[in-house]
Every structure is written in structure tokens, then in C-alpha cells.
Amino acid sequence: MHLTLEFGGGLELLLEKSTKVHKVDVQPRDGEDKATMKGLLSWVKSNLIKERPEMFIKDDSVRPGVLVLINDCDWELCGGLDAELEDKDVVVFISTLHGG
Amino acid sequence: MQSAAAPTRAGSRLCTRCGERKAALKRPKTLEQICRECFYIVFEDEIHQTIVDNNLFKAGERVAIGASGGKDSTVLAYVLSELNKRHKYGLDLFLLSIDEGITGYRDDSLETVKRNELQYGLPLKIVSYKDLYDWTMDDIVKAIGLKNNCTFCGVFRRQALDRGAALLKVDKIVTGHNADDIAETVLLNILRGDIARLSRCTFITTGEDGPIPRCKPFKYTYEKEIVMYAYFKKLDYFSTECIYSPNAYRGFAREFIKDLERMRPRAILDIITSGENFRISTTTRMPEQGTCERCGYISSQKLCKACVLLDGLNRGLPKLGIGRTAKVGAGADGSGEQQGKRAERRNRSSLQGKHGNLDF
Ligand SMILES: [Zn+2]
Ligand SMILES: [Zn+2]
Ligand SMILES: [Zn+2]
Numbered sequence: 001m002h003l004t005l006e007f008g009g010g011l012e013l014l015l016e017k018s019t020k021v022h023k024v025d026v027q028p029r030d031g032e033d034k035a036t037m038k039g040l041l042s043w044v045k046s047n048l049i050k051e052r053p054e055m056f057i058k059d060d061s062v063r064p065g066v067l068v069l070i071n072d073c074d075w076e077l078c079g080g081l082d083a084e085l086e087d088k089d090v091v092v093f094i095s096t097l098h099g100g
Numbered sequence: 101m102q103s104a105a106a107p108t109r110a111g112s113r114l115c116t117r118c119g120e121r122k123a124a125l126k127r128p129k130t131l132e133q134i135c136r137e138c139f140y141i142v143f144e145d146e147i148h149q150t151i152v153d154n155n156l157f158k159a160g161e162r163v164a165i166g167a168s169g170g171k172d173s174t175v176l177a178y179v180l181s182e183l184n185k186r187h188k189y190g191l192d193l194f195l196l197s198i199d200e201g202i203t204g205y206r207d208d209s210l211e212t213v214k215r216n217e218l219q220y221g222l223p224l225k226i227v228s229y230k231d232l233y234d235w236t237m238d239d240i241v242k243a244i245g246l247k248n249n250c251t252f253c254g255v256f257r258r259q260a261l262d263r264g265a266a267l268l269k270v271d272k273i274v275t276g277h278n279a280d281d282i283a284e285t286v287l288l289n290i291l292r293g294d295i296a297r298l299s300r301c302t303f304i305t306t307g308e309d310g311p312i313p314r315c316k317p318f319k320y321t322y323e324k325e326i327v328m329y330a331y332f333k334k335l336d337y338f339s340t341e342c343i344y345s346p347n348a349y350r351g352f353a354r355e356f357i358k359d360l361e362r363m364r365p366r367a368i369l370d371i372i373t374s375g376e377n378f379r380i381s382t383t384t385r386m387p388e389q390g391t392c393e394r395c396g397y398i399s400s401q402k403l404c405k406a407c408v409l410l411d412g413l414n415r416g417l418p419k420l421g422i423g424r425t426a427k428v429g430a431g432a433d434g435s436g437e438q439q440g441k442r443a444e445r446r447n448r449s450s451l452q453g454k455h456g457n458l459d460f
Contacts, residue, residue, distance in 0.1 A: 009171070009327065010339040064358035067327055074125035074328070077113055077133055095339070096171075096280075096327045097354065 001026055001035055001087045005044065009095035011066065014049050014056055022048060026085075037068070038081040040091065055095070065097045117142070124332070128322045128365035136332055143329055147317055148183050154304050156315050159190035162270040166261055166314075167195040167216065167224070169209030172276025174216060174337040175326050176318060180274065181220050195220075196264045196273070198257050199228035201236020212338040219336065227264035229256055233410055244418040252413075255405045259397055265312045277316045280323040280357060283368045286375035287353045295378060302375040309389070310398055322368065324361075 005022045012020045024047075029039040038060070045057050055063060061081055062068055068075040069092040075083055085091070113123045113133055121135035127142075134142065151157060165180060167173045177195060184191050197213045200206050210226065217224040230236050233256060240252050265273050282302060289298040300306065305315040318326065330337055360367040391397065392404035399405070412418045 008331070008339070064355070064362045065323075067324060067331075069331070072124065072332075073122070076126040077123055092331070094327055094331060096323045097358075 001028075001085065003040070003085060003088075004090045005048070006090065006092040007094075008092065009067075010097070011056060011093050011095045014051055014053070016048075016050050024048075035085045036081065037070070037075060037079075037083045037085065037091075040085060041081070055097075056093070062093065063097075065095065067094045067096060068092070069094075125325075125328055128324050128361065129320075129369065131365065139325075139328070139332070143321075143325055144179060144183065147179055147321060148187060150304070150320055151183070151189075151317055154315075156274075156305065156317060157189055157191055157272070161190075161272060162192040162194065162268065163272045163274055164194045164196040164225075164265045164268050164270040165222070166273055166275040167197050167213045168276075169197070169212035169216070169338040170276070171327055171330050171335075171337045171339065172278055172281075172318065172323075174212070174276075174335050175330050176274065176276040177216055177220055177222060178333070178335055179329075180317065181222060193222050194268050194270060195222050195224040196261065196268060196270075197224065197226045198260045198264065199226050199230070200253060200257065201229050201238055203238055206237075209338040212336060215336055225264055225268050227260050227267065229260065232256070232260055232263060233406070235410070235413055240413065240418075243413060243416075248419075252409055255409055259404070259406045262311050262397070270312065273312055273314045275314060275316055276318055278318040278321050278323050278326055279368050279372060280354075280361075282316070282319060282375070283371040284350065284353045284357050286371050287357065288350060289375070291349075291353070298375055299378040302372055319372070320369065322365075 003024050003026055007020055012018045026043050028035040045053055049056055070078050071090055115121050115123045115135035115138050116132050117134045117138040123133035124136045126133050165177045181193055285301045304319045305313055307313045389400055392399040392407055393402050394407045397404045
């Protein structure tokens, strides 16, 4: 399943070469038939985040203060961690915690 | 955190305001689910209402927007120039930026402000520590190390903003401090037992007895909505933490506020209300106000805080002016400064010395 992931608001600094946009191929986790945000977060944590993962993840979700949008819709309206992802979805992560 | 009926795909709910378009976000303040277009309307209208209800401006005033290139001040510059046109406030708006002289951080964020100058058609004034004090923050850190640099930065920035505002001959300075920032400062003032600052840090306008009043049109605006607005409108802002700002204590307060917000988004407004409800007892001693003998800046001591700090730097004794009267206690202005606290008590908002957060 192909996804486009975008990191902003300073989160890009946690990734290799501070790259903001990542085209990735992610599969549902073992024992799940659909990919969910929960699975995606742990995938991002182990495959993309290069430093200070605590700036991104806290207790299996994003750190409070990190906004998530799925296809430009607030993930709080899409089921949050249980939101199901489909091929070609665009997921955006923005930190509100950097700078004023 | 999701109810059982929560949909698991984007775009399946309709906006509760217009009932026509797909909802794009959940408002933390009201928990409403609204579409992008309705969000722009309510976001801008609430700020307009805050401006009107609190009489923040008078027609014909010149107003400087403290612009750091960060999200808050970028959105403030954009929204304020829109509202000024739409509701005919009759304001002359300016962008005012401080160049602290921090390589790789402020020089980059100033590039953002220069683009904003063109994008929003607002004249920009940059005042630098180098010009005002003949010291850059890079120089200061070289001389004193990382320990007390926020004290210098806080004191110098506060004064630099006033001096820049005087050069622009403005009547007022507006800053991008938002509801989350104010809740955080309320909390810090409680943790530090600083009752005098506690209620004052919630004032929407401060410094009315000082050289130039400052106000916060985003006092009731959630950070989440500011960032969502910047994202949907594709506003150009800069987001890197100051390299000299390891303000851990403030960081914990911020994290705590964000945790509370996740459980109950109203918490942020409730904390601001608690701060407002504290009153300073009339027996609290307030200092006499005068001016600095050397530079003429407002001060209740012979020399203002910036001049004392500069003295120390120039004489190779940078500790001068830091922590000499530690028993007075540090205020929650993020700078950890101690001496001269009482002296300056009347003239500033407790948010102004904040360093980690780029606005002033
Ligand atoms: Zn802020
Ligand atoms: Zn709508
Ligand atoms: Zn002075």
C-alpha cells in the first residue's frame, strides 16, 4: 500500500536529512487485514525517525501537540489511532510545539 | 478517546455549521466538527470579536506586529491585515522583528519575515542586538556560556521591541501569544508562587503605564487552530527551536497543558480563567517608576536591567546583574532573571521574556 507522509512544524528535523515528504510502502501488521494509523505510527517510529522519537510518539500515540491529518482531514474525525488507511492516502504530521 | 460510532475513514462526516461540506477538523474549544471554509469564518470572527470586545485598537493607530517568522506571529500578521481591511479598523500595520544575532536560527527565521513583508504588503523593521547593544547573542554565549543566556536575551528583547516600536512611532505592539501560551504561563506562575504575575499574565493588554502598550489578540485562540489555519492557508512560517533555549521547566509545563488538552480541551480556557480570578492584594508593594540614567529606558533603579547586564559584559564580568538578589525569587517570564524583578514588575507582561517560543 502506497502512502505519502508529510512532516512539518519541525518534526522533519527528526528524520533523515530533514526530509519533509516521504513516499512509502506500508503493509498491514501481522494479524490485521487493514492498515491503521496505530500500525503506521509504529512503522514510522522504527523506519523513519532517526532521533528523539519522544518528540513524535508518546504512549503509542503521537505526542500531544502533534497534529495529524489524513487526506487533509483532522484525524480526530477519522477515528484517531483506529483510522483505516487506503492506498494513496496522504498523512500529514505537524508539530505545534516548535517556535512561536 | 474515540466513541464507538467514530468513522474510520476520512471525509465521512458533514460540517455541523453549514451541513453541506465535509468536516475537516474538530474544534478544541467547542468540539464542533466543521469544514475548512466554516473554520476560516469562525476563526477570523472570534479574533475580530476579541479585538472589538476588548477595545484593542482605535482608528488611525499605528500598530507593530512582533514578528518572529514563527507560526503564531505569521498567522497574526495575516489575519490582522485581513481583518483591518474587512472591518475597516483604519490601522497602519507594521512588522517588527528582532535580530538577536543567532547564526543558523534567527537569520533563517528573518528570511521568513522578509517573505511575509512582500506576501502581506506590510512594511518591515528589523532592529538588531548588534546595533542596539553592540553584542550579538552569539557573542554573549561565547562570553557567558549557555547557563544564563536566556536572561540576557529576555531583557534585551523586551527593550529592543520597545525601541523598534519607538523608531516606527507606533501606538501599540501586538504579539502572537495564544491561549496555550497563556495557560502555560499561568501554570508556571502558580508553580513559582508568583502571585503578582499570575493575574497580570492573563491581561490581554499590558504595559499601558509603560512606553508602548502590548496586546495579545490570540488570547483565546488555541494553538491547534492557529497551526491548522496556517496549514490549510499554506502560510509560510519557520519552525525551529532556538538553539540557545534549553528551557526545561517551561517545557514540562507545556507538555502538561497538552496532556490536559487531550483529555479535556476546555482545560486551556479554564486555566486562563483561574489566572484571571486571582487578584493582587492592595498591600503588595509596587515600585516607583523612573527612567534609566544612562539610556532613558523605563526603570525604577538608577540603571535599567539591560544597562546593568551590558556593563557586566563590557567589563568582562558577565555575571553582574544575574542572581545577585536571588532571595527575591525568579518570576515565570522564562528568563529566570532575579535581580531587578521588582523594579520591572509594573512594566511588562510575564510572557515577554520567553525565549524558547519565538515571539516576544
Ligand atoms: Zn506560541
Ligand atoms: Zn461548513
Ligand atoms: Zn539603560
